[in-house]
Amino acid sequence: MAGASTSTFKPLAGVSLHLGSKHAIGYFVKGDDVCQLTLVVGEEPVGEEIPAVTPARFSAAIEAGRSARFDTGSGTVLEFGCAPSAAAMTVEPLDQLAYTAPRK
Numbered sequence: 001m002a003g004a005s006t007s008t009f010k011p012l013a014g015v016s017l018h019l020g021s022k023h024a025i026g027y028f029v030k031g032d033d034v035c036q037l038t039l040v041v042g043e044e045p046v047g048e049e050i051p052a053v054t055p056a057r058f059s060a061a062i063e064a065g066r067s068a069r070f071d072t073g074s075g076t077v078l079e080f081g082c083a084p085s086a087a088a089m090t091v092e093p094l095d096q097l098a099y100t101a102p103r104k
Contacts, residue, residue, distance in 0.1 A: 005092075006090050006091065006092040007090065007091050007092075008083075008088050008089070008090050009027075009028075009088065009089055009091070010087075010088050011027075011028060011029060011030040011086075011087075011088075012027055012028075012029065013027065014026070014027050015027065015089075015091055017078065017091065017093060018044060019044075019072055019074055019076045019078075019093060020044070020074050020075075020076070021043060021044055021074055022041055022042065022043065022044060022072045022073065022074040022076070023041070023042060023043070023044045023045065024039060024040065024041045024042075024072060024078060025039075025040050026038055026039035026040065026091075028082075028089050030086045030087070031061070031086060032086075033063060033064040033085060033086055034061050034062065034063055034064065034082070034086055035061070035062045035064070035080075035082035035083075035086045035089050036059070036060075036061055037058075037059065037060045037061075037062060037068075037080055037089065038057070038058070038059050039057070039058045039059075039060075039070060039078070039080075040055050040056070040057050040058075041055060041056050041058070041070070041072050041073070042054070042055025042056070043055075058070055060080075062080060062081075062082040062089075063082060064082050064083065064084050064085055064086045065082065065083075065084060066081070066082055067079055067080060067081040067082070068080055069094075071096065075095065075096050076093050076094065076095065076096060077093075077094045077095075077096045078091055078092070078093055078094070079091070079092045079094055
């Protein structure tokens with residue numbers, strides 16, 4: 001997903017992200033300076049076929065001005081940011097890279 005753009009969405013507005021073999025959908029509810037995020041990640045549907053793997057559901061309370069990352073299991077991490085006053089959220093797909101520290 002390198003080069004994928006950041007999306008912004010408002011409270012109770014859904015967001016849908018196609019991430020190769022995975023599909024993520026979510027929404028958030030505005031709290032007192034907190035974005036209450038609900039996210040479901042599952043296999044990308046193929047035609048009328050029902051995916052064999054059950055989707056995973058995540059919930060998180062993200063404070064205004066902060067962000068949280070979710071590993072989709074497909075090499076992509078989704079970074080969700082909560083705007084000031086929890087008025088909106090941003091989501092940015094990031095490539096997950098393996099890293100090994102050099103030996104000392």
